[in-house]
Amino acid sequence: MNIPTIIPLFLSLLLLFPPLAICDERQRTYIVYLGSHTQQYTPDQILETHHSCLTSVKDSEEEARASLIYSYKHSINGFAASLTPQQASKLNELEEVVAVIESRPRKYSTHTTRSWEFSGLNLAAGYDVAESMKKETTMAEAGDLLHRAGYGVWPEAESFSDEGMEAVPKSWKGICQTGQEFNSSHCNKKIIGARYYIKGFETYYGRLDATEDYRSPRDKDGHGTHTAATFAGRQVRNASALGGFARGTASGGAPLARLAVYKVCWPIPNQEKIGGNTCFDEDMLAAMDDAIADGVQVISISIGADEPLSPVNDSLSIGALHAARKNVVVVCSGGNDGPKPGTVVNTPPWILTVGASNMDRGFLGTVVLGNGMKITGQTVTHHKLPKRLPLISAADAALPWVPDNETDQCLPDSLAPEKVRGKIVLCLRGSGTRYLKGVEVKRAGGAGFILANTAALGDDVFLEPHVLPTTAVTYDETREIVRYIRSAKGNATARLREPRTVLGYKAAPFMASFSSRGPNVIHPCILKPDVAAPGVNILAAWSQASPPTKLSQDRRSVKYNFDSGTSMACPHVAALAALLKAIHPTWSSAAIRSAIMTTASTRNNKGRTITDERGHTATPFQFGSGQFCPSKAADPGLVYDASYTDYLLYLCSYGLKNAGERFNCPKFPPPMYDLNYPSVSVPKLNGTLTIKRSVMNVGGDGNAVYFFSAKPPLGMTVTARPSVLFFSRVGERKEFTLTIEAREYYGEGGYGFGWYSWRDNYHVVRSPIAVSMG
Template sequence: MFPFSYFSSESISDRQISILIHRVSMYVTIATATASPENRVNRTDPTICKMIVMGFTGQLRGWWDNFLDDDKREAIFNATNDKPGKGNLGRPLRAGRSDAVYTLMLTIIEHFGGRFTNQYENIKTLLNGLKCQHLGEFRWYKDTFLSSIMDLPESKYDHWKAKFIDGLPPLFAERVRKSLRGSYGEVQYSEKTYGQLIVASEVNRRLALSKTPGRDTTFNDLKIEVEHLKREIVSLKQNQMISNHRISKIEEKIIEIPETSFTSKVKDKDLEYFENDEIDKLSPTEDLKRDYFLGMMQIVTAHKWKIIGARYYIKGYEQYYGPLNRTLDYRSPRDKDGHGTHTSSTAGGKNVPNVSAIGGFASGTASGGAPLARLAIYKVCWAIPKVGKEDGNTCFDEDMLAALDDAIADGVDVISISIGTKEPQPFDQDSIAIGALHATKKNIVVSCSAGNSGPAPFTLSNTAPWIITVGASSVDRTFLSPFGQTVTPYKLKKKMYPLVYAKEVINSNVTKDLARQCLPGSLSSEKAKGKIVICLRGHGTRVEKGGEMKRAAEIGYILGNSKTNGAELAADAHLLPATAVDYKSVVQILNYIKSTKAPMAYIVPGKTVLHTKPAPYMASFTSRGPSAVAPDILKPDITAPGLNILAAWSGGSSPTKLDIDNRVVEYNIISGTSMSCPHVGGAVALLKAIHPTWSSAAIRSALITSTGLQNNVGEQITDASGKPADPFQFGGGHFRPSKTADPGLVYDASYQDYLLFLCASGVEDLDKSFKCPKKSYSPRDLNYPSLAIPSLNGTVTVSRRLTNVGVPKSVYFASAKPPLGFSVEISPPILSFKYVSSKRTFTITVKAQSDMMGSIPRDQYVFGSYSWNDGIHNVRSPIAVKLA
């Protein structure tokens, strides 16, 4: 038996350990190739590789004690020889392994043991072609451990260990450093074994080979769910990321999307939204890494280089749930959900005439925000086992981090992430915030959805100041029926049917409160048959309610808003005649039912109506500020169209995603901040093409300060209930892409400015190379294009810095609309800019007016704004203030 019992990492040199490691690595391979079936324990290629790398990079004891379970130890023992206790190999390496595993094994043998095999030529050949399609976590191995690091003298071992961490993917490395950092902020390499350098990392613990019994809750904090509109249940929906890579001409950008991916069918009709004749004339960009194309050449070719590459990330998901159920999702970058196809086409789909949703709704020409952009797909979200497709997908921290690492390494220009956490996360625990900060260091613009947890306050996701946080609002298009809105094209056979309230047709074992919401299984088919039923929003998804009505009544139903939903009507492609009505109409319908002996109703198919008023208004589902994590930063930043958005859809999914829905559509109408986020991603792609040298902060500033506050009837934008909306719903306002290219002035910020902000916020270890200065900073000192003061006690003065991106010899004049009960003074009130890129600093002083102190509510924010105007540009910034 291999002598683990007497092995001690304290009594043996690293060089001797390496010899043992190469033997154990060989044992692992042999165990997998030759062990009897009853001893095999989930030994897939990726599993073998993880076992090898844990033994190889860790000192052996930590690997053996902490990483392997009893079954895997026994399998290694059994593989050494038919007779336990001998401790020799007993068998040669078996051929037939996958190239990736075989190559890694031979490389380890050669590196540690010399050329004692006859496979040297094979090693050279395989190494040259090694693409690591199953070994993404080993890319650092080729770059680090096959270098001269292994030849350093023992006096340099701490340096070796530091280089080991430096060789890891940057986000992973930062987690390792953080977990190892001592009280003085330094990593004590001399006190850490290589096993500790790995095992101590929170991220790598999530890579554990076997799921420990009784510890399912360990992973609950890792699940990140997409901001798709199904906000009436606790969990959210899939994920999507869009990144944009600069090519040579305006609009020829690459938009990258880690998500449920994109349409899976490779047919001309399915791909037309992703094809572009002008792009096809261009050669694919060279600075995007070629390994994008692993396993994707057929699809990429079919898409004519519109989609220039795609990857998928599933390790975190499968560590938690086990192997993917391939009836639920594709184990590839293909989209079986629809959300990824929808958001990617919103950001970068080409102009396509004569398209519509099911039933001909929203017909016309569809176009993404940047129709000449290229797309790179990073799929990180997957179907949840034993949960209906309509209830969404889930995305894991580990998979998100890996995708962000790759997107940054691939050199994208924009990343747009329609993902959010259920609860706001501190920046040093938020993988999106950490990844976005690394992206910002490379001047990559990151746009994220604000979340779908409104209208409650403090519900925002993705509030880091280096992220563009996007809320959702309506467009000026509705789908009117005589009563409410609908996108269901089905007609009733008769003119009138009995109308009942759902709670009157419930099953005997269901409470009336739940039954009036038409949740699955709640309605009695016998009682509901032949009737039109009115159901209320609340628990469950809207399409689930439609599915229950299809099962129980098969006639039609009316979906009524709650008071919270107000006048917001989300259009869904129900399976039967249906219409959605606002809260006011719900009250009228219920009064009609109560006051009439035999209430009757009829549902007429809707029609598309353009230029409706008022528009836009804020969707009730869009998450609200203030930020629970960083109250000194006003969030969200802007709002964009996210209600009833038409875009491409996957043939792998039905328009409702219900199991009983067998319809296939090419375009679909859905809602959520997932839909508003890629609108901004497309706009940023265009802005990056026009201004390739602008920083990510400058682009965010241009978006925020050029927004609009009025709807199409000349009044302030309202919420779904008709009340005036505020900056905690829309940030600067509704985005106006045509204005962002020439904002006049921008509030710029650097990567170091964000690190100083983090220092002021008590987060000091997200960048090991940066030490927080002794000088005291406030989070509100960040040069941000808005101002939030969450606890004003007397007077607050804040400094800001403007950069001229307009024309030389510009003069700007300050003005302010103070929040009620406060004064706002700007000094100096006039700024002159002699040159383009000239910078000027000014201060904003906010003071509570003494004669108004009694009338200012201490538990509520009040809002205002200040502006700089040169007669052409109006550079406006919102203000939010609350008394201490």
């Protein structure tokens, strides 16, 4: 067994700072991470220690105080400050410093009426899990995930009504921070806290332009409101979007939960809002430090870096580790860079990472071609084109200077108006945003357009409120339309019919093409993502300051809107975590993660294996343990528990020798693959490997007997010792070992997948296995 050597980049100063940067005297923002607070210091005392640390590298105490941007005073010990690379280098040499991280304006990804019913949680009918939830449950909402800006909340949305809710619990320590268009009256018994963090952004870009976003917790973009409502929105009857689509009772998964909002992402100046947003590490770390101190129990973070980051180079990872110390559950989106492998982000074992899947609801709009063929696509534009209009491919209408590989994309200023005017245009997905493709067709005078999938996107169709009549079609349907256009030789026609809502129109869930995939390139012994949840075409509340397309050309205002991304999947799982917190208040964050993972399903609503966007069998690198299953997670039978100390030992094995507190790594820390995780990932197996695990009995009956079974990866065997576990009481723990043996070589570097389970008469505690050959 050869586990690959992982180089701890954060331990080497030369790897953190380029060799020539040492002579650079320009001020930059750095986060100086000191680990955890080891003693009970007051905030003022902590602030003074941070000032003292800065004074050691600054010319005066006044300069040290002026350079400080944030002092992290609660769970996290550290600060953000303006430093030269030379000053940062000197601080990194101090024994008490764990890491010095240069802040960069990273492009973080801002990674419902049907989704909860589809997931088996019938909130409208008063499902007992939701009803049993405690009102003290709180949640920190930190953003969202589809390359969007302007996080926060639109407090006037009906989803955030506090009607019938009891007084704010006395245990709550948060505040309602005022600002532009946001005052203390916007907090209530539902939204019990609101803050915003902008110092890092404004240190880099200068003061925020108040016309681009609210300098307050108010949401100008829509996605903060959308994800918050998906998590904890109250039940709103007769909700719909865009003139009647998806009409029904809108509800979050934890409608009685309290909500606290922490706004950390802002629009990049002078950029189109779609994709023009950023979140700074120092702002996010300050938000998480405050959220933990405020008393939140579940933190839902629909944000992810544009690439996987090492655990101490990533502010979300640092913040989540400290949340785990306080037993706060942290749920994060896994990213939107699929289907490329190795793209999943937010991958440490102390984070619950979520992938996105599709539901069974369709808004079917028929495209009737001139030859009589009917193509059933999807749309949420009520406009219809009942009479036949000329149909043209964008590739046949592109201007002469458009590159050959972009002619079919309907990119801005790419279409010739004389060829498009009055026609329906076939635009291929790929480069550019989907909204702007419709804007380009409209600019060129087109009457409507068909949004066509590429082979890589398969059946993954997005519903979006385009600025003109639109129908989106799958790859197979795209091929039929292209075939017809070619055969018609310039005389192709089509018409777009009025859409209709259909439930159960196809097997679901199936994985979204955009959902980022494993393997986990940062923590290869931790399988990610952990679970999947609905993340495509989710209906939820929206900011009325933002049009449904987010485009300046769009003058519409809506109360509800559709959106897609692992951002939308994340609050589904966070809501389930909040319900489990209410039902099992003594469970650790690791136990809650385990319950969600080991009860997840790998079957769709037709009883077959979950597939990807092309109809192929999906793997744990796409859905982790499977699609989350709220109705089963409350009673998982057994859980895989882990403590904060376990995570520190894991970091010792990873290569971090200084956790910034009174914790000394043992000379021989346990291997990373022995962390008590509910899944198994083994890179480069060469022969045989034995892995340690333990489970705790949380079933209702203290007396229980569990039997082992396995479906190993191809060419391998998986055995457990012992193969039968006997429990006599609730809370009892049993250890076992898993032995994985490669009996047959089946290809270098490729992963094989399997499962193992513990079963009694009622529970099935299932864990995925991913193994690659050495």
